[in-house]
Amino acid sequence: MQLSGIRVIDLTRILSGPFCTMLLADMGADVVKIETPEGDPVRAQGEIVDGLSWYFASFNRNKRSVQLDLKSAAGMAALRRLIAGADVVVDNFRPGVMERMGLGWEQLRALAPGIVHTSVSGFGQSGPYVDRPAFDFIAQAMSGFMSMNGTPETGPMRSTLPISDLIAGCYAALGTAAALVRRLRTGQGERVGASLVDGLISFGAFASADFLASGKLPVPTGNDHLLVAPYGLFTASDGEIAVAPSNDAVYQKLLHVLELTHLREDPRFATNALRVKHRAAINAHVNMAVSRHDKAHWIATLNTAGVPCGTVMNLAEVYSDPQVLSQQMLLEVEHPGHGAVRMNGFPVKFSEAPCAVRLPAPDPGAHTAEVLREAGLSEAEIAAVSM
Amino acid sequence: MQLSGIRVIDLTRILSGPFCTMLLADMGADVVKIETPEGDPVRAQGEIVDGLSWYFASFNRNKRSVQLDLKSAAGMAALRRLIAGADVVVDNFRPGVMERMGLGWEQLRALAPGIVHTSVSGFGQSGPYVDRPAFDFIAQAMSGFMSMNGTPETGPMRSTLPISDLIAGCYAALGTAAALVRRLRTGQGERVGASLVDGLISFGAFASADFLASGKLPVPTGNDHLLVAPYGLFTASDGEIAVAPSNDAVYQKLLHVLELTHLREDPRFATNALRVKHRAAINAHVNMAVSRHDKAHWIATLNTAGVPCGTVMNLAEVYSDPQVLSQQMLLEVEHPGHGAVRMNGFPVKFSEAPCAVRLPAPDPGAHTAEVLREAGLSEAEIAAVSM
Known part of the structure; x- marks a missing residue:
């Protein structure tokens, strides 16, 4: 696998950090999850089946767990031994905590040159908000994302999913992999940072660019597209379909499939700019046409004609969709004592050395002795820190 | 920088692929953007200032542009020469197009072993939907994301921002960097894939885990949190604040700061589960208390006490926020002939070898001769493909 043999000491908990280390572990890194006696709080969150949180299981696959009391000198000594043999250390503590633990950058480098x-973090490693507690919802609010999600009627709306945690985790994994490239070529170590707010700001795309160019604030448009019409959800005989004719050529194809080619003569709809102006009128024509057949008909005929079209799927539909299953986006992972646990597959595909589940999410401290023995601790030293 | 000296041949257009190659270029890769005579359509999209699309400028910084007619034999021959000297090729064509161009995996490997x-792609490189046209909105619909965004009243809602494009671009960059790690250690090349739908499915987090464990479909909760109360937007004397007391200890801190400690005796609010049941009642208490002071008061006092709290910022507020500016998330990039173009900063930070803007987004074909000369083409060969 891509990161086989890369040793990661994982001090993270909850979501953003564990997602980063899951991505690294899925690509083959040996991720050692350090847990305090309390364990990762996610072990007690979400649906618990026979004592196992499936949320925990899905974000901690492919990791080994070492439980250490980091308030004890022996626990910290063991952690330093592990770091000395590692390529990567990941944390999602509030800035300053690593320094207070005696694991600031200079100390880490002294332990493991090239680490x-x-x-x-929530807001970055410096700056006026550096000491604030971070949380996905707050990052969604402070990044501008909420101001653009929803509609003018709903007002600013949070995404139900914790997207700032996940984006930050993804960027942290990217930065780690890129730093490993540099390390392999130069021997140099690196400090990598990703934050919930910065990550979500970087997702502003055309909305950010247009605001910075024009000074005009973007309007949350819900299922309409600010700059394209027709576009959105339309109601077939058995439910809604999403249709996205991205440019004028695709609009012409849409008219053809919907048997609305007579609208080509209508001056109100002659250009996309005019259609945006007459959005309600063109949408009414499309809705009328779409209502004549069922979803399956339109999915087939519109996509064949080159018009992007799909149904709005709930998770039950997603996880039974033939395409999703063909991409192995639903995995069943055998957990000893718990049977098969279903979870998301791998979002990054590799043809030559693919991601794989080598290990189910670990019980707390399941690998304490094994990992410490690999690091060269004596049985007496291991016994001294075992719980 | 992390990827200095890595040569990327970039065949992508629009958003998902160019975002991937922007991330690689920001980290130091030498990204050569191959443009057909028509150029990347994004050059004509978004706010155009003095002939320059700021949207294009922000997603194509740090790249060089080579314009080639890929319908001509000479153009394709020049492209093959460039690929022969490259470490990475990135495309976001529909699956099968690279093969039809004579650039399938075996041909790429023959040109550049270890590439x-x-x-x-929209849906992955195989499967029943492989030939469908892809679009961010359709991926939002088909990944389950829309079914969880919004509220029960709004129904399924798309994010205004093209999150599936951006997530897929981020995963593609991650997969590329990880494959470079393996290549440096083994000499082996790799095929990396990311898709709009798979990427967004992987963002299901606890909603996916809970659905797969319980079979119960998640409810879109807008600004409420399904499992936590109080939580959400509350109205201070001069506007709304987002408050996210993530666990019981933080709830107790919230009560203290809001001078609502008498609620500790109220049996309706004794546990989080009870508060979720009596959400309207506890929210009313919080709102009443919050209304007594302004946003700045609560941002200061709640964060100091450890309760995550922030304002809902629009983009004007984001780009003038002292924390955002301290993290250099707003860059001014000098574009010859256009002056300073404002754009997002770097979402991944490196302390030792930080990301930098080395080049503004290129004019179409600005580097054709330079890059082809580096690849060893003669002046006559360069003249034959120049436009």
């Missing part, structure tokens, strides 16, 4: 230290 | 070939 890559990756930190996920 | 990393990264593809971004």
